Amino acid sequence: MGKLTIGCFSSLVGSLSLDFAVKLSEAAVKKGHDVDLWVSSNATMLSKKGQKPFKDYSHLAKTLTELFASGKFKAVACEACAEARGYHKDDTMEGWGRRSMDWYLASAFSADRVLLIGGD
Amino acid sequence: MAITKLAFIVRSLPYKTEASRLALTHAIASQTVEIYLEDGDNVEPVLCYIGDGVLNCLKNQQAGKHYGITSLEQHAKNSLLLDLKVMICKEDVDKFGLKEDQLVMDAEDIGGETNAQLVPYSEIQKVMEEVDHLQFF
């Protein structure tokens, strides 16, 4: 089994690229791999608590809760990116960490594979 | 003791999306990654500009004046100040009709001693093959 580090910048609502990151994480964890998910830029909104499901928008909170429960999944949001968007530590969903960008690089250091999903 | 080589390949134009800015800020974050690692372990970033991405290197960017944000030019200088290896694709610079003196090739004005390298794409391809992980921004 290996470790996959995923970095993602894409918006929570809009592109489905962040959905891809979460679904890929789910598939990797199901196969016994470890996954670190780093979100920065607009993707930090994925870590905000209190997301309500609407049919027109992605709702990934339930999958994330299941991933955290697996013990094989870590997720960390860029603190500066979140604060710049007016979203503070108290608003963070359970399970998530908030760190600076060096955390992502440290995760990449020990990863077998790194996937950076850029763009909006 | 191990070194993991990470390539940050910038292919996006600046400002409309955050992608190229994030490439630079993440690459620069390598300066503090040791706090998470064992003694002797580290990451070694290399920053390459290809395609439209070379336009991030233009001098005289005035995003600070007009939008109050750090320009990509300033981040490019910061990366050189911190001695990151920086490569700019010559074919793409030529394609846009640019000359070397129009690009951020050094950070002497802020005390930097490292220069960017204007290289053929084949040199950047070699970097892609040598590094442990590739990231396109």
Place this chain on the structure above:
Amino acid sequence: MKLGVLLSDHKTDSDVLGRLTAEKLGIILVGNGTYLATIKENGKASPILDKTSNLYVLVEDLESRGLSAANVDSRVKPVTYSDVVDLIFNDYEKIIWL
């Protein structure tokens, strides 16, 4: 190097993809990249499909767009998320997203 490219756009950045070379190159079509596996513009398949013989398309993204695995170009293999994980860990050393 063995390079896997997750291609998520229909209109590709040919400056970037066209120049990529690898000892083994795989292209996994995801998101809007899935159109490249099925839609023929002016009757012609995408030239991306000539770039390598290791071509894959993510079925979930294909079906989400009203496309069907039955209509996929014969050179492209339909795959699931689980298959993509195996490709990432077993077939390619480096993975990029375009």
